[in-house]
Amino acid sequence: xxxxxxxxxxxxxxxxxxxGPAGLMAAGxxxxxxxxxxxxxxxEQPGRKLRITGKGRCNLTNQTDLRTFIxxxxxxxxxxxxxxxxxxxDDLLSLFHSLGIETVxxxxxxxxxxSGAANEVADALIEWAKTQGVQMQMRSPxxxxxxxxxxxxxxxxxxxxxxxxxxxxxxxxxxxxxxxGSSGDGFxxxxxxxxxxxxxxxxxxxxxxxxxxxxxxxxxxxxxxxATVLVDGKKMSSEFGEMLFTHFGLSGPIIxxxxxxxxxxxxxxxxxxxxxDLKPALDEQKxxxxxxxxxxxxxxxxxxxxxxxxxxQKMIPVCMEQVGVTExxxxxxxxxxxxAILRQWLKDFCFPISGSLPLEAAIITAGGITLSxxxxxxxxxxxxxxxxxxxxVLDLNADTGGYNLQESFSTGWLAGIxxxxxxxx
Numbered sequence: 001x002x003x004x005x006x007x008x009x010x011x012x013x014x015x016x017x018x019x020g021p022a023g024l025m026a027a028g029x030x031x032x033x034x035x036x037x038x039x040x041x042x043x044e045q046p047g048r049k050l051r052i053t054g055k056g057r058c059n060l061t062n063q064t065d066l067r068t069f070i071x072x073x074x075x076x077x078x079x080x081x082x083x084x085x086x087x088x089x090d091d092l093l094s095l096f097h098s099l100g101i102e103t104v105x106x107x108x109x110x111x112x113x114x115s116g117a118a119n120e121v122a123d124a125l126i127e128w129a130k131t132q133g134v135q136m137q138m139r140s141p142x143x144x145x146x147x148x149x150x151x152x153x154x155x156x157x158x159x160x161x162x163x164x165x166x167x168x169x170x171x172x173x174x175x176x177x178x179x180x181g182s183s184g185d186g187f188x189x190x191x192x193x194x195x196x197x198x199x200x201x202x203x204x205x206x207x208x209x210x211x212x213x214x215x216x217x218x219x220x221x222x223x224x225x226x227a228t229v230l231v232d233g234k235k236m237s238s239e240f241g242e243m244l245f246t247h248f249g250l251s252g253p254i255i256x257x258x259x260x261x262x263x264x265x266x267x268x269x270x271x272x273x274x275x276x277d278l279k280p281a282l283d284e285q286k287x288x289x290x291x292x293x294x295x296x297x298x299x300x301x302x303x304x305x306x307x308x309x310x311x312x313q314k315m316i317p318v319c320m321e322q323v324g325v326t327e328x329x330x331x332x333x334x335x336x337x338x339x340a341i342l343r344q345w346l347k348d349f350c351f352p353i354s355g356s357l358p359l360e361a362a363i364i365t366a367g368g369i370t371l372s373x374x375x376x377x378x379x380x381x382x383x384x385x386x387x388x389x390x391x392x393v394l395d396l397n398a399d400t401g402g403y404n405l406q407e408s409f410s411t412g413w414l415a416g417i418x419x420x421x422x423x424x425x
Contacts, residue, residue: 012038012135013423015155017142018048018186021125021405022391022412023171029416030131031115035423038163040109040155041143042185047122049173053405058118061089061409062402063109064396071405072398074260079396080407083417092406099124101414103313111404141185145170145387146194152386167386169415170345170377174365174392175200177245186393187368196370198395202362203260207274209249210352213318216247220314226280227254230273231265240280243350250274250351257399260366263356276349278311287343296338299332306331310346319345364404368395378413378418386422390415 016027019041030035039046053059062069066084070077093103093111101124102114113121130136144156145168172186187197208273221244228238243252258274265272279287298306307316320327323342327333348362359365373382374389381387391408398404 006202007381012163012165013035014038014167014169014419015040015163016134016169017155017189017302018170018171018173018391018393019043019045019049019126019136020173020391020408021089022173022393022408022415023169024125024129024411025412025414026169026171026388026390027134028125028132028186031129031132031416032133033420035420037132038165039129039134039136039162040157042138042144042309043139044138044342045212046126046136046138050122050125051118052404053118054402056118056372057112057116058121059110059112059215059400059402059405060103060121061092061406062090063105063111069229071408072401072403073396074398075153076396077398078418079374079376083379083407083410083414086417089406089408090412092341092409095128096121096124099128108401131382142189145189145193145384147384147387150383150385152384156346163347165386167388167419169388169412169419170393171390171412171415172393174368176202176359176362176365184365190369190389190393194385195271195373195381196252196328198367199369200359200365201263202356202359203263203366203397204256204363204400205259205263205356205359205361206246206251207249207262207353208355208357209261209274212219213322214245214249214351215247216318217314220245220246220275221252222278222312224280225254226277227258228275228277229258229261229265230275231261231270233271236261237267244275248357249353253400254362257355260397262353263366266353266355272353273355274351276351278346278349281320284343284347287346288339289338291343295334300331301331302327303331303334314352322349363400364397365392366395366397368393371395378421380418381413388415388419 007350013036016023016039019039027037027039030144061139066368103111104114105111141158143158146154146156152168154162170186175184191197223242224241226238229236239254239257241254243255262272294306323345339389379388390412396407
């Protein structure tokens with residue numbers, strides 16, 4: 001996969017560092033505009049991380065409007081208006097459809113390849129880039145971008161080889177899933193040429209909880225629940241949907257979405273609790289009426305048997321312990337106070353959070369190259385002429401749902417065509 005060094009153009013005009021979605025898109029777009037382009041990839045094949053995204057199904061993008069899309073990136077989202085105005089959902093789908101990849105839209109507007117195979121997406125993107133004229137050099141980790149008088153001169157490889165270039169697009173990814181090649185190299189290279197890096201940290205990452213409640217329910221998945229983040233007792237944000245209990249704590253889509261805020265709060269020493277509303281469709285009054293009906297219907301049965309109508313089996317022992325009702329107690333012996341405690345527990349099942357899994361286990365990396373030093377119209381560095389950025393190396397991260405991949409494709413495409421325009425000038 002890729003070409004030997006001696007088969008390469010000796011001095012490509014453009015070197016793209018990183019063969020992920022942003023790098024492949026950037027290289028292909030630049031080459032399509034007539035630029036002699038070399039893509040450097042440290043692994044034995046490009047697109048390693050792309051092949052495992054969306055649990056191997058590859059959530060390409062999301063069929064939502066621009067404003068909502070931008071909002072999913074939080075305070076840094078507006079930086080993307082320029083990139084998204086030049087290359088967005090329809091442009092991306094049009095490209096993939098032209099490469100023979102049909103797509104389907106699923107719950108929450110998530111768009112996937114119809115085949116459900118991320119490998120198909122990665123292979124098509126690599127083939128497209130090569131067809132545009134991109135040359136690819138595998139097993140070639142870049143160590144440094146060489147700069148003179150504020151202008152890009154060359155890329156230095158780990159083995160000491162210097163590759164001259166008039167421009168460089170840095171698309172080396174984040175620092176999560178290091179087995180796929182994204183190990184934070186891009187941040188180090190950018191910092192070495194003078195760029196400030198917003199501290200990197202895990203985002204879209206499972207959370208560690210205090211106590212044995214989560215481990216006792218390990219493997220249990222809940223649907224249609226609401227999880228709320230409480231920071232020093234104050235409600236911050238909440239998500240409705242699916243979650244999972246693990247041997248260390250909490251995971252699943254809604255937990256991953258909330259995790260960025262949790263990680264940031266813990267970093268500054270805040271106290272964080274995740275509260276789970278197990279019956280979000282019922283307000284206190286309706287839930288109380290439901291409990292009265294169940295207790296009445298199960299009058300002479302044990303309390304634990306009544307709970308089977310309300311909770312998954314794995315949750316019942318934890319509930320009884322936390323509510324403080326013994327195994328033998330019959331439903332017709334439950335007091336109004338005990339019923340109130342159960343009602344409160346069903347609406348506010350709390351998990352103190354002690355931390356998250358490490359960056360290595362995060363889906364994406366938060367932090368990165370500070371956006372104030374990058375021109376949003378072109379993705380060019382404001383500090384170094386001929387240096388452009390794309391993808392996860394930038395201080396941009398969003399919720400799950402296809403937003404992060406679209407950001408990589410859009411910034412990659414914009415960096416590619418901007419580099420071509422800059423080189424022609």
